[in-house]
Amino acid sequence: MKKLDKKFWVAMLIFGLMGQIAWVVENMYFNVFIYKMFHASPADISAMVMASAVVAALTTIVMGAVSDKVGKRKAFMSVGYIIWGVSIITFAYIKSVFMTIVMDCVMTYFGSTANDAAYNAWLTDRGDETNRGKIEGVNSMMPLIAILVVFGGFMSFNLDTHEAWVKIYYIIGIATTLIGVLGWFIIEDSEDLHPTENSFGETLVYSFRPSVIKENSRLYLGLLNFAVFCISIQIFMPYLLIYYEKTLGMTNYVLIMAPAIIVAAVITVFYGRLYDSKGFMFSIVPSALMLVCGYLMFCFATATAPVFIASLLMMSGYLTGMAIFGALIRDNIPENRAGQFQGARIIGQVFIPGLIGPAIGAWILRDAELISNTDGTTSFLPDTGIWWGALAAVIALLIILPLTMKRRTAR
16 A cells, blocks of 8 residues: 655645646636637637647657656656746737637647646556545546636636736746746655656557557546546537526626535545445446436526536536546556556547547537627527537446446456
8 A cells, every 4th residue: 555645645736736727727718718809619619629639649648658768757747837837828929719729739738748647647656546536536626626716716807808818827827837846846756666668669659559458458448438428528618618608698607606616526525435445337327427417407407596506416427527537547557657558548538528529519509699799790609509419428428338347346
């Protein structure tokens, strides 16, 4: 059993939270940025999400292998966060949808190097089968805490003005860079981490060899199911804030989502322990069912109370599901090869969902209602079709799960 000291938890919380804050700004607010500043279409938003997913996957595959080859995580995390922060600041000077997409890809390269490849491999290195559910319960709470922090912080800005976005990008960028500097003093690589003896080419392709896939079939079947889970999320997530504000007319959506986020985060902390004691199937099905209930409520809810309940169910299902899949994947990654398998993980978590989910969402919204802006331009209104699409995907997951993942308490 690997002991997790106070320094580990501090480093994990700081890097995990700041990384997720940066990703929340990208995944949820870049869409709002180009929607409000450049009147982006569903196709524009879909293209940005898809391009970012491709870069994230390729970066994680390569840089995860590099970090294994040199036997270091700390350097990639610290330097990566420093440059990641600088790249975020550049968005203060962007003037078009095209350049937003280009710089999103650049930013994603540094963010994926630092977070998707190095940070996630570091978490795998530092844990073992006795505590990964606990680690994932805390780590998977970070996205919603980050959403809460970002939502709360953004309430003081008028997002219809360019000046507000300039301030936002500087604040997030500087904070991310400072965390990278702090990492030199608080991050400790695992004592069991050593440079791999294989060549870089062998290290790069290791996790994609047919023999390795066959030998680790539970890992890859888990990633298949994870991809379906994340496709469901990516169908609606790019349009979520626009749906709240424009479609439902809830300009105070932060006050609705904040309590839901807090409750969902608390649930997830304890929910991760269910995986440790009962295993994967016992813990993932309730998460999927929470998504089903949340999506169904969103299909019909327009008043504040039902929207709050729908948000709570959706957020709880999303967060607990991420925790359970994360623990399953880490438990089934071979010892001392965490970096090499981050590419496979990112393909299931980001690449495939980032291509399929937004494409489905854009197709659903192809004939969405248009509204006129004050400057004479038009913008689209997301409709309930995104929830029906997400519901279909999570139902598909519930069908695939028992066919691919045998029910068992042992992991």
